[in-house]
Amino acid sequence: MNYIDMHTHTTASDGTYTPIQLVDYAIKKGLNAIAITDHDTIDGIEEAMVYCRKIPNFFVLPGIELSTEYLDEEVHILGYNINYKFKELLNLLNTIQKQRIDRVNQIIHKLNALDISITYEEVIKIAGGGTIGRPHIARILVEKKYVDTIEGAFQKFLNKGAPAYAPRYKLSPCEAIDIIKKTGGHVSIAHPGLIQNKRILNNLLEKEVDGIEVYHPDHKEKNSNEFLTIAKTHGIIVTGGSDFHSPPQNKNKRHGDLGSKTVLINSIEKFLHNIEEW
Ligand code: AMP
Ligand code: ZN
Ligand code: FE
Ligand code: FE
Numbered sequence: 673m674n675y676i677d678m679h680t681h682t683t684a685s686d687g688t689y690t691p692i693q694l695v696d697y698a699i700k701k702g703l704n705a706i707a708i709t710d711h712d713t714i715d716g717i718e719e720a721m722v723y724c725r726k727i728p729n730f731f732v733l734p735g736i737e738l739s740t741e742y743l744d745e746e747v748h749i750l751g752y753n754i755n756y757k758f759k760e761l762l763n764l765l766n767t768i769q770k771q772r773i774d775r776v777n778q779i780i781h782k783l784n785a786l787d788i789s790i791t792y793e794e795v796i797k798i799a800g801g802g803t804i805g806r807p808h809i810a811r812i813l814v815e816k817k818y819v820d821t822i823e824g825a826f827q828k829f830l831n832k833g834a835p836a837y838a839p840r841y842k843l844s845p846c847e848a849i850d851i852i853k854k855t856g857g858h859v860s861i862a863h864p865g866l867i868q869n870k871r872i873l874n875n876l877l878e879k880e881v882d883g884i885e886v887y888h889p890d891h892k893e894k895n896s897n898e899f900l901t902i903a904k905t906h907g908i909i910v911t912g913g914s915d916f917h918s919p920p921q922n923k924n925k926r927h928g929d930l931g932s933k934t935v936l937i938n939s940i941e942k943f944l945h946n947i948e949e950w
């Protein structure tokens with residue numbers, strides 16, 4: 673049986689493995705494919721795709737996880753088999769990245785006003801050239817012992833409503849779906865079990881979505897069964913992945929270890945046309 677982990681992050685966003693390290697780790701875990709789905713960036717894809725051309729029986733599905741906002745909640749939209757060289761997508765991602773830099777600076781100012789010593793240079797350094805965001809700030813707050821855990825950093829300072837929160841660029845789920853479709857890609861709703869307001873999922877299912885992330889480490893079995901039923905009634909593809917960011921020994925680990933959630937490659941065949949052509 674051939675399995676794919678459809679939800680992974682690299683150093684291009686807030687993962688700890690480079691794209692090449694991620695591919696090596698996936699092979700070690702016995703996977704036959706991974707989708708790279710970094711937050712708001714395609715920068716990790718090419719390196720991994722070029723690297724695995726030499727590896728038999730293994731491929732990388734180019735993907736993305738777009739951060740959107742809807743009805744006051746954070747909603748993540750996954751794109752699969754996207755043309756990651758598509759100009760309009762690159763322009764949009766550029767705008768998002770610029771706004772992320774502004775936002776990180778706003779958060780830093782707020783933290784400084786709370787007598788917390790943190791600089792933009794420190795955040796850039798820890799992000800290592802990837803998409804910068806709150807996870808990187810959280811890591812610094814842990815390192816500097818302002819809080820004990822990443823989770824604590826979010827709760828005390830970075831979550832919406834907390835004193836150092838600053839809003840992100842507001843992309844709507846519709847805009848995210850549109851751009852993924854325009855690149856020729858397929859859309860799946862990321863970790864629907866983490867969405868609080870039921871209306872959000874119901875409204876998303878009315879849009880042009882091709883799949884739903886049934887299997888995710890933060891889903892309870894009850895969730896997965898519910899989403900499996902939804903996939904069947906809407907005739908959409910069941911997707912799943914570990915949302916891998918770091919190996920289990922890493923103290924900043926969230927979500928699952930690579931390969932802990934997968935689907936059969938055969939079951940997502942619709943998503944796999946001409947991968948190598950982009
Ligand atoms: P940002 O894109 O900068 O708004 O940061 C959002 C990312 O932070 C999410 O995609 C998660 O990876 C991470 N995150 C959000 N909430 C938490 C939390 N409570 N604890 C740890 N990480 C979190
Ligand atoms: Zn992340
Ligand atoms: Fe997510
Ligand atoms: Fe993710």
